[in-house]
Amino acid sequence: MDQHKEYQLWMQQLPAVGERRIKKLLSRFGSEREAYERLKTAGEQTVGELLSGILNKEQAECVRMFTRKWQLKENYERLREQEISFLTEEDGAYPERLRQMEIPPYGLYVKGKLPEGERAWAAVIGARECSSYGSFLAQAFGRRLGEAGVVTVSGMARGVDGTAQWAALEGGGKTVGVLGSGVDVCYPSSNRKLYERILKGGGALVSLAPPGTPPAKSLFPRRNQIVAGLSDALLVIEARQRSGTFITVDMALEQGKNVYAVPGRITDRLSDGCNMLLRQGAGIALSPEDFLAEVSLLYGRNSFEWEGRREKSRGKRNEKKKDGRAEGEQTWEAADIIDEGEKRVLSLLDVTPKSLDELLAELKRQGQELGLSELTSKLILLCLKGEAVQIGGSYGIRQK
Numbered sequence: 119m120d121q122h123k124e125y126q127l128w129m130q131q132l133p134a135v136g137e138r139r140i141k142k143l144l145s146r147f148g149s150e151r152e153a154y155e156r157l158k159t160a161g162e163q164t165v166g167e168l169l170s171g172i173l174n175k176e177q178a179e180c181v182r183m184f185t186r187k188w189q190l191k192e193n194y195e196r197l198r199e200q201e202i203s204f205l206t207e208e209d210g211a212y213p214e215r216l217r218q219m220e221i222p223p224y225g226l227y228v229k230g231k232l233p234e235g236e237r238a239w240a241a242v243i244g245a246r247e248c249s250s251y252g253s254f255l256a257q258a259f260g261r262r263l264g265e266a267g268v269v270t271v272s273g274m275a276r277g278v279d280g281t282a283q284w285a286a287l288e289g290g291g292k293t294v295g296v297l298g299s300g301v302d303v304c305y306p307s308s309n310r311k312l313y314e315r316i317l318k319g320g321g322a323l324v325s326l327a328p329p330g331t332p333p334a335k336s337l338f339p340r341r342n343q344i345v346a347g348l349s350d351a352l353l354v355i356e357a358r359q360r361s362g363t364f365i366t367v368d369m370a371l372e373q374g375k376n377v378y379a380v381p382g383r384i385t386d387r388l389s390d391g392c393n394m395l396l397r398q399g400a401g402i403a404l405s406p407e408d409f410l411a412e413v414s415l416l417y418g419r420n421s422f423e424w425e426g427r428r429e430k431s432r433g434k435r436n437e438k439k440k441d442g443r444a445e446g447e448q449t450w451e452a453a454d455i456i457d458e459g460e461k462r463v464l465s466l467l468d469v470t471p472k473s474l475d476e477l478l479a480e481l482k483r484q485g486q487e488l489g490l491s492e493l494t495s496k497l498i499l500l501c502l503k504g505e506a507v508q509i510g511g512s513y514g515i516r517q518k
Contacts, residue, residue, distance in 0.1 A: 126206050227329065239349050241366070242282035243355075248278050254495040256282040263291060263406070297323060298333050299331055301323045324348075346375055351378060378409060379393075379395040460505075
């Protein structure tokens with residue numbers, strides 16, 4: 119098996135050869151080994167004939183020189199020493215979701231362990247330079263996905279992507295980072311702690327690029343395609359109208375994946391992309407529970423596996439509620455999830471709108487120092503949990 123892998127690794131790294139050309143090579147030579155042996159001994163004149171109709175003369179010569187210099191056993195052993203797996207469709211560990219792509223990746227580099235078992239995978243993506251609102255929502259959705267046993271997939275980028283992956287880990291879940299570099303290259307370098315935590319948390323880092331490959335603009339579209347391919351559903355949290363996020367969205371739609379978006383204020387440019395997606399028919403995600411319910415219905419699951427992390431879900435279905443919620447609507451168990459800091463903020467709210475400045479002043483009078491961003495996050499969380507309502511942008515009231 120390892121010997122077969124040696125030849126597969128060589129073929130995956132051939133210059134100017136992608137999935138379509140690999141299929142043509144296998145069709146012509148019958149196997150990776152036969153292709154290697156024939157090309158390694160080919161002369162400058164004969165290699166063009168061997169690869170005619172697949173590569174031009176210049177490309178064929180590059181492949182010949184590459185093959186002659188390739189160290190078959192040494193390169194594969196080096197990969198194993200780095201604890202990096204190389205998976206092809208022949209491997210049982212190769213992600214089933216990627217097999218469903220029109221053209222599945224021939225080879226996949228994996229550092230860590232891809233989560234196993236029957237569970238949903240959800241991609242969470244968004245703006246790199248997200249607002250405190252976007253950052254908080256990424257935390258709320260990511261944590262909830264982690265608690266529910268849903269695997270969070272993203273590109274480990276700054277902003278929404280990395281924040282959601284951190285939160286998923288903190289929620290006890292697993293996450294998979296798809297990189298636009300080799301799996302042994304942490305990009306961005308500022309996410310080094312996240313990179314290490316993903317591996318320690320039983321997740322994985324995945325790439326189509328060989329180890330040692332630095333990040334390059336040309337690698338990211340294919341990276342985004344794999345993010346979409348690995349997910350059952352894709353969630354967008356904050357994106358400008360002209361954003362790289364839409365590359366991933368388009369690829370998800372091409373693959374028949376369901377796309378959801380978190381709505382935002384119409385005056386906020388970071389919400390333009392999400393609001394546009396909603397106008398075009400994307401699913402609306404008003405809360406983490408909403409998104410989980412959509413995923414559950416979409417894949418015919420009545421509930422998600424909690425894996426013993428919690429005795430009960432933070433959400434429940436109500437038959438009829440005094441607050442007017444519809445039958446079957448999911449809600450949050452406020453008593454179960456409001457922490458002490460949120461309780462302090464909630465105690466300051468009443469039916470009269472209060473601004474963030476007023477709340478900060480009251481907290482200061484009580485001898486409690488709280489930063490503006492932290493207060494904003496707690497207020498948003500209280501709104502998500504149905505305990506408060508945000509009005510007029512920076513004002514909040516207590517939910518009746």
